[in-house]
Amino acid sequence: MPNARGATVEFRDVTKQYAxxxxxxxLSFTVPAGKICILVGPSGSGKTTSLKMVNRLIEPTSGAILIDGTDVLQEDPVQLRRRIGYVIQQVGLFPHQTIEENVGTVPRLLGWPKDRIRSRSIELLALVGLDPKRYAARYPAQLSGGERQRAGVARALAADPPVMLMDEPFGAVDPIVRDRLQAELLRIQRDQGTTVLFVTHDIDEAIRLGDRIAIMKDGKLVQYAPPGELLAHPANEFVAQFVGSDRGLKRLGLLTAGGADLDSGIERAGVDPRAPELKASTTLRDALALMLERGVQQAPVVDDNDGRYLGVLTLAKISKMLGSQA
Ligand SMILES: Nc1ncnc2c1ncn2[C@@H]1O[C@H](COP(=O)(O)OP(=O)(O)OP(=O)(O)O)[C@@H](O)[C@H]1O
Ligand SMILES: [Mg+2]
Incomplete structure (x- = not known):
């Protein structure tokens, strides 16, 4: 059952000035409790600095960061960091501790009883797809890069933090493992209701994972919006270039056949028999691919659960959605 354990994170006119x-x-924006906010932008645009100001690894020059309304500067930094999960690109597992000991780091610091630490570590290893029987007793050097990343995520989640900071956590893994880690993160995050601030260079990753995307440039926030809105209405040329010239197709990947404006005036029996039957949850991007492949102009859409006929999706409707934001 999803819960509301996540905290709101608010940046209020935050500036970090070096000499x-x-x-x-x-920087000003608010991440609602339990949502995933992705920070993207070119190298040097201030993403890591922004993240590190949340857990006070860096102190802002001016402005405030509030977690559930409390300024982080008013909290003891050590206490604060125990409440905030942090995953960095190089993971930073302790090499001389086993995976189980690594995952139990924060619960140990918080003084949890031994058996509770143990059961929590086992539970988390299973959650990130590392079979505890095989992995708990290993050392970090005995894991692949992708497995280490997962152990890092498990460690960050150990004490049920209301906020997780993740700085390019999946940067170093191959596309297949990355895909799996992304799916796992989404599942875990929905499950635990954690608020996540996540840095990436990869706009596709941002679109897949983000409830909101913050696009940064030269330390400033250029646009802050849900992925669909960013793709449909980039605030300026910089954002348009950043999200890519194929943003129309990317946007179709976020929309579903069931959510489209279906033509319900056509009987099921009247639909082109060569047309593929589409589930309502099929993305418009996949729908388009299937329809082009079969060479049809229309396809029937049915309910995922009971197969009930919902109406017809037409190529014209899909192209209209593509064109509506050119
Ligand atoms: N200690 C420091 N002293 C001076 N300048 C710094 C310091 N730390 C970071 N900077 C500068 O601040 C800017 C933002 O750095 P930051 O690490 O936040 O960028 P980033 O967006 O995370 O980049 P990347 O994508 O390359 O990781 C950079 O131009 C960097 O050179
Ligand atoms: Mg960085």
Whole structure:
């Protein structure tokens, strides 16, 4: 059952000024509790700096960051960090501790009883797809890169943090493992209701994972919007370029046949018999591919659960959605 354990994270006019450089410049946005916010932008745009100010690894020059309304600067940094999961690109597992000991780090610091730490570690290893029987007693050097990433995620989740900070956590793994880790993160996050701030260079990853995407440039926030809105209405040329010239197709990947404006005036029996039957949950991108492959102009859409006929999706409707945001 999903719960509301996540906390709201608010950046209020946050600036980080170094001697010769503004790393973050007047950043303001709010991540609602239990949502995933993705920070994207070119190298040097201030993503890591923004993340590290949340758990006070870096202190802002001005402005405030509030977690559930409390300024992080008012909290003891050590206590604060125990409440915030943190995954960095190189994972940073402790090499001389087993995977189980690594995962139990924060619960140990919090003084949990031994058997509770143990059961929590086992539970989390299973959750991220590392069979505890095989992996708990191993050392980090005995894991693949992708397995280490997962152990890092398990460790960050151990004490049920209301907020997780993830800095390019899946940067170093191959596309197949990355795909699996993304799916696992989404499942875990929905399950635990954690608020996640996630940095990536990969716009496709941002679109897949994000409830909101924050696009940064030169320390400033250029646009903050849900993925669909970003693809449909990029705020300026920089965002349009960043999300890519195929943003129309990407946007179709976020929309479903069931959510489209279906033509319900056509009887099921009247639909082109060569047309593929589409489930309502099929993305418009997949629907388009199937229809082009079969060379049909229309396809019937049915309910995922009971197979009830919902209406006809036409190529014209799909192209209209593609064209509506050119
Ligand atoms: N300690 C520091 N002193 C001076 N400048 C710094 C310091 N740390 C970071 N910067 C500068 O602040 C800017 C933002 O850095 P940051 O690490 O937040 O970028 P980033 O968006 O995470 O980039 P990347 O995608 O390459 O990881 C960069 O131009 C960087 O050179
Ligand atoms: Mg960085």
């Amino acid at each position: 010769d450089q503004v790393a973050v410049d007047g």
